[in-house]
Amino acid sequence: MSQAVAWLRVSTLIWIAAVLIVIAVYLSWTAGRLDRLHSRLDAARAALDAQLLRRASVAQELATAGVLDPAASIVLYEAAHGARQAEEEHREVAESELSQALRAVLGEPGQMEAVHEVPGGDRALGELTEAVRRVPMARRFHNDAVRAARALRRHRTVRWFRLAGHAPFPMAFEMDDEPPTALVVRAA
Numbered sequence: 001m002s003q004a005v006a007w008l009r010v011s012t013l014i015w016i017a018a019v020l021i022v023i024a025v026y027l028s029w030t031a032g033r034l035d036r037l038h039s040r041l042d043a044a045r046a047a048l049d050a051q052l053l054r055r056a057s058v059a060q061e062l063a064t065a066g067v068l069d070p071a072a073s074i075v076l077y078e079a080a081h082g083a084r085q086a087e088e089e090h091r092e093v094a095e096s097e098l099s100q101a102l103r104a105v106l107g108e109p110g111q112m113e114a115v116h117e118v119p120g121g122d123r124a125l126g127e128l129t130e131a132v133r134r135v136p137m138a139r140r141f142h143n144d145a146v147r148a149a150r151a152l153r154r155h156r157t158v159r160w161f162r163l164a165g166h167a168p169f170p171m172a173f174e175m176d177d178e179p180p181t182a183l184v185v186r187a188a
């Protein structure tokens with residue numbers, strides 16, 4: 001009888017060990033998945049920052065090229081400079097203001113023709129068109145990564161075992177990224 005009890009204890013310990021191993025593997029897999037999502041999120045944020053910087057730089061270059069009227073140049077330069085110098089907590093607003101300035105400046109009659117007439121104007125408009133077109137895509141990729149990371153971080157297992165560690169909660173980047181109509185028509 002004592003041998004049966006000993007065997008029962010051993011088999012119970014084996015089952016407990018097996019269950020603990022399965023739980024540990026699952027937690028490890030979930031933590032790895034969360035880490036990959038955070039890496040994807042960091043890469044998407046870097047790509048978004050690069051596209052926003054490129055858009056602001058091209059807008060600043062166009063504003064200082066002397067092809068726009070002085071008032072439009074000042075408006076565009078100030079908005080682009082504000083977007084480049086904005087602190088992180090004010091970045092969405094500054095980028096939205098740049099989008100609005102681009103629409104206002106390039107929506108004025110005669111501005112596009114004035115840019116086309118100067119040497120290198122078509123190249124500048126081509127660069128601006130590409131930069132303006134890439135910002136919404138980069139923002140969409142970033143926000144998709146944020147949604148995926150948030151969904152996983154909401155799971156009870158992730159919260160209970162604190163698998164996210166000290167990583168900040170991912171935040172979406174919301175801004176007005178509607179391109180100027182003149183650039184959309186030009187790209188089509």
